[in-house]
Structure formats: C-alpha cells, structure tokens
Amino acid sequence: MTPRQRFLAACRCRPVDRPPVWLLRQAGRYMAEYRAVRARHSLLDICRTPALAAEVTITAAERLGVDAAIIFADLLLPAAPLGLELEFAAGEGPRLSPPLRTAEQIARLPEQWGGALDCVSEAIARVRAHFGPGGLPVIGFAGAPFTLASYLIEGGGSRNFIETKRLLHAQPAAWDELMRKLTAGLAGFLEQQAAAGADALHLFDSWAGALSPDDYRRAVLPHTRRLVELAGAAGIPVIYFSTGAAGFLEAVAETGAAVLGLDWRISLSAAWERLSRYVQPPPALQGNLDPALLLAGPEAACAAARAMLAQARGRSGYIFNLGHGILPETPVETVQALIRCVRGD
Numbered sequence: 001m002t003p004r005q006r007f008l009a010a011c012r013c014r015p016v017d018r019p020p021v022w023l024l025r026q027a028g029r030y031m032a033e034y035r036a037v038r039a040r041h042s043l044l045d046i047c048r049t050p051a052l053a054a055e056v057t058i059t060a061a062e063r064l065g066v067d068a069a070i071i072f073a074d075l076l077l078p079a080a081p082l083g084l085e086l087e088f089a090a091g092e093g094p095r096l097s098p099p100l101r102t103a104e105q106i107a108r109l110p111e112q113w114g115g116a117l118d119c120v121s122e123a124i125a126r127v128r129a130h131f132g133p134g135g136l137p138v139i140g141f142a143g144a145p146f147t148l149a150s151y152l153i154e155g156g157g158s159r160n161f162i163e164t165k166r167l168l169h170a171q172p173a174a175w176d177e178l179m180r181k182l183t184a185g186l187a188g189f190l191e192q193q194a195a196a197g198a199d200a201l202h203l204f205d206s207w208a209g210a211l212s213p214d215d216y217r218r219a220v221l222p223h224t225r226r227l228v229e230l231a232g233a234a235g236i237p238v239i240y241f242s243t244g245a246a247g248f249l250e251a252v253a254e255t256g257a258a259v260l261g262l263d264w265r266i267s268l269s270a271a272w273e274r275l276s277r278y279v280q281p282p283p284a285l286q287g288n289l290d291p292a293l294l295l296a297g298p299e300a301a302c303a304a305a306r307a308m309l310a311q312a313r314g315r316s317g318y319i320f321n322l323g324h325g326i327l328p329e330t331p332v333e334t335v336q337a338l339i340r341c342v343r344g345d
C-alpha cells in the first residue's frame with residue numbers, strides 16, 4: 001500500500017497492511033532542521049510564507065519516515081481575520097489582543113475570513129505537489145471552535161479558563177453567537193484547505209477537557225458537530241482531537257468525525273469498548289502514547305508503542321500517534337526509533 005492508501009484506509013476503518021503512523025507536532029523545536037529555519041524566521045513568518053511552511057512540513061515528514069504530513073501552520077492564525085493582534089513572545093507563549101470579552105465585540109466579528117489565510121492553502125498545494133499522488137497524504141488543520149474561542153477570550157493560554165467559562169455561563173446568547181461565527185469562518189478555511197489538496201482535515205480541541213460533560217454537550221457539541229459536517233462535505237475524512245475528554249467520550253463521538261484523536265488518559269481498549277457499545281460502527285481511533293515516554297529513551301518508547309499496537313491488533317481503523325505534541329526536549333533519535341518500531345522495520 002502507498003502511505004496515502006494506508007492512511008485513508010485506516011481513517012475509513014478499512015483493512016491495512018500495518019497501522020499508519022504520524023506524530024502531533026512532528027515539525028517542531030526538537031528537530032535541528034526546524035531550529036535552523038526558526039533561527040532565521042519567526043514562527044509567524046514561517047506560517048505565512050508558503051515556501052517555508054511547505055519546506056518545514058516536508059523535511060519533518062521525510063526525516064522521520066512517517067505515513068502522513070500535517071501542514072505547518074498554527075491554530076491561532078485566524079486571529080488576523082478576526083481583528084486580533086497575535087504575537088509569540090519568546091518563552092511566554094501566544095498573546096492575543098484585545099481579548100474578546102463582550103457581546104459588542106462578538107457582534108462585530110466577521111463570519112467569513114476572505115483570503116486572509118490563503119497562505120495555508122498555498123502551502124498545502126506545494127506539499128501536495130511535492131509528494132505527488134503516490135506519496136504522503138497531507139493533513140490540513142484548524143482549531144475547533146471551543147479551543148480557538150478560549151484563546152481569543154483569554155488573550156492567550158490559560159490554566160482555569162476563567163473568562164471563557166464566565167462568558168459561556170453568564171452570556172449564553174453571546175457565547176452561541178461567537179461559536180456560530182467561528183464555526184462559519186472555520187468551515188470556509190477548511191474548505192479552502194480541502195480544495196488545495198488536503199487528504200484529511202484535523203480539528204484540534206486541545207482544551208475540551210476543561211469543560212464538564214453537560215457544558216460540552218450543551219454549549220460546544222452542536223457547533224462542533226456542525227463544523228465536522230461542513231468540513232466533511234468535501235468528501236475527505238475529519239479527525240477530531242481532544243484531550244482530557246475521556247469522561248465524555250460518547251459526546252465526543254457525537255461530533256460525527258470519522259477519526260477520534262485521543263490523549264493518553266484513556267486506554268485504546270477502553271475507548272474501543274465504550275464506543276462500540278455506543279455507536280455502530282465505532283469511529284477510527286488515533287493516538288495515544290504519552291509524549292513523555294519519548295524522554296525515557298528508545299527502548300522504553302518502543303516497548304510502550306508495542307503494547308499500544310497489541311491493543312489495536314486485529315482492528316481496522318487505527319492510526320498510531322502520540323496523545324499530544326512531541327515535547328521540545330525529545331531527542332530526534334528516539335522519535336526515529338519509535339517510528340521504525342511502529343513500521344516494523
């Protein structure tokens with residue numbers, strides 16, 4: 001099977017010769033080639049220059065020998081069409097200003113983002129042309145409405161999501177309007193990525209686990225399900241990734257995504273068991289090795305990977321991945337050893 005056939009078959013729960021593998025944050029600071037590009041360009045310059053974004057995407061995927069390439073971009077790029085200023089201060093994480101806190105600000109947000117993020121689809125077209133039809137599939141991505149909203153409202157990363165939850169609970173109509181507008185904008189952005197040649201679309205709901213099951217179901221799920229439906233209309237698989245959400249895995253499955261990306265807080269076997277009881281056929285699963293295992297050396301990482309593959313043995317619909325992004329401290333040799341081990345080389 002070509003990597004594209006293998007990856008798409010796994011997304012659709014069809015038989016594969018072996019599970020496909022790729023890694024969250026496979027292009028990042030742990031890799032010398034990435035650091036060399038970053039020494040000359042800011043993160044946002046790389047994201048906004050299709051030739052650089054394509055180079056970084058391709059180099060990481062080829063260096064590792066994975067079965068898919070996720071386009072190099074950032075979840076926060078939509079800040080620009082939404083009228084917020086975005087900066088990454090060294091060592092401090094992202095800052096967005098002014099933070100979105102009032103119904104008046106939400107009423108002024110645009111629903112369509114126009115050509116503001118054309119750089120991402122142009123980068124996808126370049127990566128697609130590089131790999132060609134027999135090569136690696138390209139994964140387009142965006143933040144899911146809740147996780148994107150949390151950055152816009154908090155003005156950056158957050159531990160307790162105080163302002164996000166304040167808006168959600170105290171101003172439900174403004175919250176719904178925000179989620180509806182973000183869903184519309186994200187749908188257009190994802191459609192552009194599909195039209196440029198993305199083979200699959202990945203939604204990051206990295207902080208969904210901050211919510212209670214009831215709040216997720218009521219205030220987030222309807223919008224997320226709508227976005228999955230709109231994104232899936234292009235006919236390519238949608239992967240929905242969340243962390244800390246195993247407590248409401250069944251609600252997560254109701255997004256309708258073809259593939260659910262899981263973190264390590266639930267075992268693959270437990271997830272399959274619960275999902276199979278809830279929906280037939282269950283969605284494909286992606287994940288979910290704790291990225292910290294890669295800090296324990298190649299033997300420990302490979303042993304954990306083999307245990308994970310054993311849980312998936314005999315099932316179609318499995319994509320090997322980490323449960324969250326590769327940590328910057330990770331030795332690249334350990335990552336390469338892990339990939340060889342999963343590929344069975």
Ligand code: CP3
Pocket residue numbers: 023024025026027028029038043070071072073074075076088091092093094141157204206324325
């Ligand atoms: O290879 C890939 O995974 C593709 C590239 C990618 C980046 N960001 C580049 C990046 C992807 C998929 C993202 C998604 C993203 N961005 C998420 C969701 C994924 C997740 O981890 O849950 C989030 C929450 C963001 C927002 C973001 N971008 C934060 C909070 C930070 C700061 C983190 C830090 O450690 O400083 C970023 C910066 C960022 N985006 C880096 C990379 C490779 C860090 C490296 C750098 O500064 O060059």
